[in-house]
Amino acid sequence: MYRWDELNRLFKKTGALVTFGLNALHGRQRFNKQWRGSWDSSNARDFINYTISKGYQIHSWEFGNELCGPGVGASVDAKLYAKDTIRLRSLIHQLYENFHLKPLILAPGGFYDKLWFEQFLDASGPSTVNALTHHIYNLGPGSDTNLTSKILNPNYLNKISDTFQSLSQTIQANGPWASAWVGESGGAYNSGGEHVSNTFINSFWYVDQLGMAAKYKTKVYCRQTLIGGNYGLLDTNTFDPNPDYYSALLWNRLMGRGVLDVKSNASPYLRSYAHCTKERAGVTLLLINLSNQTEFRVDIKPTTSTSMHANVRPNHKKRSFLHRLKQIVSWVGSKSLDLSLSREEYHLTPKNGYLQTRTALLNGIPLQLTEDGDVPGSSPVLRDLKSPVSIPPLSIKFIVFPNFNAPSCPEV
Secondary structure (H helix, E strand, C coil), X not given: CHHHHHHHHHHHHHCCCCEEXXXXXXXXXXXXXXXXXXXCCHHHHHHHHHHHHCCCCCCEEEECCCCCCCCCCCXXXXXXXXXXXXXXXXXXXXXXXXXXXXXXXXXXXXXCCHHHHHHHHHHHCCCCCCEEEEEECCCEECCCCCHHHHHCCHHHHHCCHHHHHHHXXXXXXXXXXXXXXXXXXXXXXXXXXXXXXXXXXXXXXXHHHHHHHHHCCEEEEEECCCECCXXXXXXXXXXXXXXXXXXXXXXXXXXXXXEECCCCCCCCCEEEEEEEECCCCCEEEEEEECCCCCEEEEEEECCCCCEEEEECCCCCCCCCHHHCCEEEEEEECCCCCCCCCEEEEEEEEEHHHCCCCCCEEECCEECCCCCCCCCCCCCCEEEECCCCEEECCCEEEEEEECCCCCCCCCCC
């Protein structure tokens, strides 16, 4: 158990919330790809007992990995899986009997299969699982030579919304006591794509899926991986952050739990999401420009609703081909804005304009560890609210409106 002890020292130092996946095949017998028979919980019992005896804090225990539906290498029938998840719930309640707060139970930790998930919820019954975890690798294999074109294709990125929507509907109809989690997602499977998953271009897929997941009521999104493979947030050799690390850091610092509705009839290449700003007043708008030709401009206009509208019109002034068309997006708020105040802008771009660079720029400054190995600061550029917001081609921008009051955002 030395490795487990080491990991828990790391978790304690970093304040990490830990989810641990338990072996759901132990004790079963294999019949071709499907595994049958009851789960043997002795291994899980011993491990959880040891964890409790050491005082290690576990946020949640996840039952199994990629065994739902047709499975990946192995599968278990939904009703049998539900029966054994009930047993796990009983085991957790028994072992944590003297604890006021007990760890959550998660399942099944695999790719979404509508029928399997419905049967599992129906058979497991109310409050057996706290969250349904599903995996997403919608970019396909890391060896795909078309990864970059997929990442910048809004129609391709939109396809995964069907999964988010269907899972949300399944939970509402069959298990409203549970929430949806993305338990594992790395864009491209088999360790991600070399010179793609660990470069700036991957952040277009990543932050877009974070926004989409939140839109469909996903409560937790787990990235594959912190370290390991091409899709690691940290470089596997130097441990230096890859561009996605900084994208995730900005998301975590700025985007609160309140998700606002955004409506736009602008080009699909402009992706837009809005949240209540985290732990302070205001709204944070996330803009993602997938176009390599069009710059978008956002005008701020007060009104009485909380949505975003886009009106597209050509700009007839002479400009370069790259910026020859600007499109106007109007942000609609809930009450008048004090135009004497500023907004904060956090603009992410690739170094030297090269999309497959390992160095991201924040407001033109390279994001690199300090000489002491610390994460660099993330100071915004302050802009007058009267000035239009622009989002250049192939870039990402978080914009904080500190004086914007949306009815669904709590006052801080």
